[in-house]
Amino acid sequence: MHSIVKLIGLIGVPLLLLSLIGATALTWRRYDMAPINTFGFVVAVALGIGCLAFIENFDTGQPWFVDDNGDRLQHEDSVAELKLDLDLAEEKRVLAASKVARAAFDRQYSYRDAIPREIDRLRGESASYRRWHNLLQWTLIIFSAAITGVTALYDTPQPGKGILIGLGGTVTVITSVMGYFKFKERGFNLQQTADAIEQHVTALDLAIAPYNLGDEKENLRLFAENVEALRVEQRKREQQLDQPHQGQQEIV
Structure with missing residues (x-):
């Protein structure tokens, strides 16, 4: 954004x-x-x-927070201080995790509980990309129609020529932005991944195939493997969209 x-x-x-x-x-x-x-x-x-x-x-780099009165206030720390605090917090987290070793089953169960938030994030990003795509697409349609209208209304070169220059330049910019950011493709990929992960969550909750093994630990292990495979595939698709056309063919 x-x-x-x-x-x-x-x-x-x-x-x-x-x-x-x-x-x-x-x-x-x-x-x-x-x-x-x-x-x-x-x-x-x-x-x-x-x-x-x-x-x-x-x-x-100045995050907002809400005080006791419900007012939005800006954090007074600088970006460097916030990054330092984040690094220190991450080191403390790693040290605490090394002292408290959790069983694989506990980690997989926590992973399962965190999946709904991941689905919401994917769908939120997908909706944002779709909104941008629809906004730019409708703008492109309107401006393209305006070019035809101006051409039909103005028989003389002026002022139609100047208006056509502005409309044509705007259409070119919008087309370039849509081709560079690929909003439609990104939104589709994110929505597809979110739907696939949700399907696995539903199958796990209902104990249906492939999560009908009868062993909860084995089901959670298989669930984590499948979801991670979907997330890796999503990242690969994002990398393909970031590459030029020739680079996409080489990756595929």
Whole structure:
């Protein structure tokens, strides 16, 4: 999410301003671009401020917490201090775990209890990717239709040419973003993995195949193996999506 907002702020806003400048240069002394420039400038400023506010609130490394009165407050520690605290906490956890050796059955049972949270996380990320895909897809459809409408309405080159330049540039950016981030594919893979893991959870709870061995320890061991195999497969699919087309073929 952070990277997408940064991409919009760093590319979308300058592209919009450049489109306005290009349209103004093409229509100089032939068409009054002042209303369109004013509207576009206001949109660019609002978009830039919105992206900046999002980044400042969510990507500064300063986590939020809720006090006793229910108010959201920002942590006063720096990012370096928080990372140090996290490293120290991890070392303490490792030391405590080494002193208290748990049986494999206990670890597998705890693993089973943590799976519902993992399913919720996968589905939450899947829903987020689907929302981004649908938003960009509808924007692409609307702007593509607008290009056809502007072409049909304006017989003269101006001001239709300037509007077409802005619409075409926006369509190009949206298409590139969708092709780079692959929101639809990522959302589908996450949802598929969540559904598969939930199927194993249901089978374990109902003691049906393949978890009808009669031995609870053996069932939990088999369940952990199957779920981990699904998670490994999910990570491989994510790596394939991060690779260029040629790299994907080599991985497969």
